[in-house]
Amino acid sequence: MSQREWIEKDFYKELGVSSSASAEEIKKAYRKLARDNHPDANPGNASAEEKFKAVSEAHAVLADAAKRKEYDEARRLFASGGFGRQGGGGGFSPGAGGFGGGGQSFDVGDIFGQGGGGDGGIGDLFGGLFNRGGTQQRPASSRPRRGSDVETETTLGFREATQGVTVPLRLTSPSSCTTCHGSGAKPGTSPRVCPKCNGAGVVNRNQGAFGFSEPCDDCRGTGSIIDDPCVDCRGTGVQNRTRTITVRVPPGVSDGQKIRLAGQGEAGLRGAPSGDLYVTVRVRPDKVFGRSGDDLTVTVPVSYGELVLGTTLSVPTLDGRVGVKVPPGTVDGRVLRVRGRGVPKKTGNPGDLMVTVKVAVPQKLDDPATEALQAYLEAEKASGFDPRAGWAGV
Known part of the structure; x- marks a missing residue:
């Protein structure tokens, strides 16, 4: 092109x-x-x-x-x-x-270095333009061109994300040619050093008072010539193909977090290093658990009597159940902490399990339960307890 x-x-x-x-x-x-x-x-x-x-x-x-x-x-x-x-x-x-x-x-890669960050590109072309007879240097644009980074996404369940999981990813992207192994040359042959620029990728020319460098038109700035290109990749060393890779998602990954897989991105031209693959993790909500940083959150329904008299609750965790003691007189909405039973971490201690107790009010009572509750209310009033004492100026 x-x-x-x-x-x-x-x-x-x-x-x-x-x-x-x-x-x-x-x-x-x-x-x-x-x-x-x-x-x-x-x-x-x-x-x-x-x-x-x-x-x-x-x-x-x-x-x-x-x-x-x-x-x-x-x-x-x-x-x-x-x-x-x-x-x-x-x-x-x-x-x-x-x-x-x-x-x-010549290939536009000779103008725009595909490595980015000063590794070739238009600045190099301008920079060598007015070179007054200096030594011939190989331009950044003729260095091995690292492949571009690739981005993709994967969606995990809440428990998979918190506990860690290995998932397969199917990608379609430029990859190293399997026929020539990225060299660009037909199997059994190899690229040769460009005789015009001696592998530098540039030639120096003088015109009047000016001396300048420009990409070698024989090798198109690469410094090498392929006499017999690979028929599958047409000499680029790269093919667009579908592949499946296995990704290990570490425990504790959060929604939107990116995982970097070095060297799993697009293949570089003619055997140059591949780019990286960045996998963005999306996490589906869970019906039972929530998350606050490294802490696992769960809301447990309780009865009024359990809060008043105290009890021990059986609460689910990521790896089984744990007993949580509710002290007598616990108020509705109180949060009880269970240390070390939260979200695992790749390094360091896991977070905590935060248990919120929430009163479940029965929608219908049978006669014995209704009579017992009415008797309790009378006894409560006789003891002098007023739930609205001091509220709203009462």
Whole structure:
């Protein structure tokens, strides 16, 4: 793909967002489109597969702050003529005031370093432009290109998340080619050092008073040439394939927490390191338990008599039941703490179990129970107890 073709792609339009969209808006738009057009959800649908690839490519650039900045800057320069319009873009013409006129086409990765964070990109191209005859250096854009990070989600039950679980994840993403093992060369062959740039990936040229460097057009800035490309990946060393990986979710993970799996993201070009996989964990609510930080919460129904006279409750925990003593005279809504029976942690002590007692009022009583309760109320009144004494000025 030529420089001009790549820069003219409108990644914002692919995701259906404006060029001023926030990172969260971009992420939300990508998730919806990727879910709707995922190959697993559209088997045999070539159009959906192409759309999935397009939105994945757009997200890979716009979700990375450094790549997005370089992409926006390059599009701005291109629109204003900063990257010459006559050729594919490569040679430097002082009279034209930009990169153009060379008719040369090279991979956009030579302009936008895929590693991000200063590891290649448009800054490197500008930085080497006015090099006055210095030593030839290998540009960052020709270094091994680390693969992009990948994001996905998994949903767990409450108890799975608190106790830890191992889950399989099925992913469709660029991965190392299984035929050439990421080298890009046909099995039995190897890439060779580019003779024009001696593996540097750049060539130095002088034009008038200026000396400058530009990507080598023979190896397209990679420093190596593949004479016999792998037929399965077409020399890139990367294939888009579906794979299943096993993820160990540690105990105590909370809703929205991300787990990083190093090296499980997109494969790097020609054997370069892979990116990372970030798994966002979503936790379904539980009918019995709640959570407050590392503490496990549970509400236990009790009778009025149990609070007045005291009792011992059998309360569920994550790994069985525990007896909880309710002192006589306990008020409704009191929270009782059971230490060490809360949410487990990967390191350190677990949280506590917080038991809230809540009076359950019977909706209907039989005659003996009604008579007994009326007798109790009379006895209570005779003892001088008034539940509303001092309340509201009474």
